[in-house]
Each structure stands twice: as C-alpha cells, then as structure tokens.
Amino acid sequence: MKIIxxxxxxxxxxxxxxxxxxxxxxxxxxxxxENLPSVRxxxxxxxxxALTVKKSYDILEQEGFIVTVHGKGSFIAYASxxxxxxxxxxxxxxxxxxxxxxxxxxxxxxxxxxxxxYLILED
Numbered sequence: 125m126k127i128i129x130x131x132x133x134x135x136x137x138x139x140x141x142x143x144x145x146x147x148x149x150x151x152x153x154x155x156x157x158e159n160l161p162s163v164r165x166x167x168x169x170x171x172x173x174a175l176t177v178k179k180s181y182d183i184l185e186q187e188g189f190i191v192t193v194h195g196k197g198s199f200i201a202y203a204s205x206x207x208x209x210x211x212x213x214x215x216x217x218x219x220x221x222x223x224x225x226x227x228x229x230x231x232x233x234x235x236x237x238x239x240x241x242y243l244i245l246e247d
Contacts, residue, residue: 125154125161129170137172141180149189149200150208160190160198 127144129137148154160166163181167174181198184190188207192198227237 127166127170129172137170138176138179138183141166141170141177142183145180145184146187146189146211150211154200156200156202158200160200162197 127141129140145154163174163177167177181190181192185192188201190198191201224237
C-alpha cells in the first residue's frame with residue numbers, strides 16, 4: 125500500500141490518509157481482509173505523528189472501511205456492493221454540489237446550470 129502525503133496541501137494529513145485508503149478499497153486495490161500497516165509503522169513510514177494515523181484509522185473504522193482487532197492489527201473490512209455503491213453516490217453528490225457552487229460563484233443562474241447539466245447528460 126502506497127500512501128503519499130502532501131505537506132503543502134490545505135487538507136489535513138489524517139484526511140489525506142483516510143481518502144487514499146478509501147479510494148484503494150473502492151477501486152479494489154485494497155482487498156477484503158488485507159492487513160494494513162500498524163499505526164506506528166505507517167507513522168514512521170510517512171514521518172508523521174502516530175496520533176495522526178490513529179485518527180485516520182479511527183475514522184475508517186467508524187465508516188466501516190476497516191476493522192481493528194486488538195493485538196492483531198487493522199484489516200480491510202468486508203464491503204457489500206450496496207455500501208460501495210452508496211459511497212460512490214456520496215462522491216458524485218459532493219462533486220455536483222461543488223460544480224453548482226462554482227457555477228453560482230461566477231454568476232450562473234439555476235436555469236443555466238440545469239440546462240448545462242442536461243446538455244452534459246446527453247453526451
């Protein structure tokens with residue numbers, strides 16, 4: 125598993141780790157049952173605080189992407205197709221919201237945004 129940290133990004137380090145692991149799970153590069161590096165190992169690899177990695181792992185566990193077994197480590201959780209589909213829908217929704225905000229910030233009216241949306245759907 126290769127995680128790349130961008131220290132100059134405005135995105136918090138724990139969020140960068142979380143997003144990259146989620147992406148790996150959703151793309152299938154991280155498989156069910158696969159062992160993740162320990163918190164200390166990943167922190168040492170990335171040259172960051174173990175608390176940052178722990179926060180990322182905690183979020184991933186809360187969201188159902190990983191399972192942590194005390195004394196054994198953290199593993200990629202079983203993800204049902206429904207769960208994966210829901211996560212992908214959330215991503216699409218967030219990207220649409222971002223596009224709408226961007227359009228409105230440059231003066232586009234809702235009707236123009238809607239017309240553009242349907243025009244793109246036709247392609």
